[in-house]
Amino acid sequence: MCLFAEKLTLQPSTITKLDIDTLSNYDLSDKEISEIVQIVSYFNYINRVADGLGLEPEEFIDEKGYKIN
Secondary structure: OHHHHHHHHHOHHHOOHHHHHHHHHOOOOHHHHHHHHHHHHHHHHHHHHHHHOOOOOOOOEOOOOOEOO
16 A cells, blocks of 8 residues: 555556556455545645645644644
8 A cells, every 4th residue: 555655646647557456456445445546645735735835834843744742
């Protein structure tokens, strides 16, 4: 799943039926595969929007993306 997410993030045009079939071989349903694609795509989208607008993380988020207690 992580390799698929990385490929979808870095090389989305190279996703093939084989990639989907590989996820299916791990007993993931079509619905679960769709959810993976949607979640990965959403985070890629929202990060590109934030980067494109030059937004900085909130002050309560550290450099690794964790909430500061």
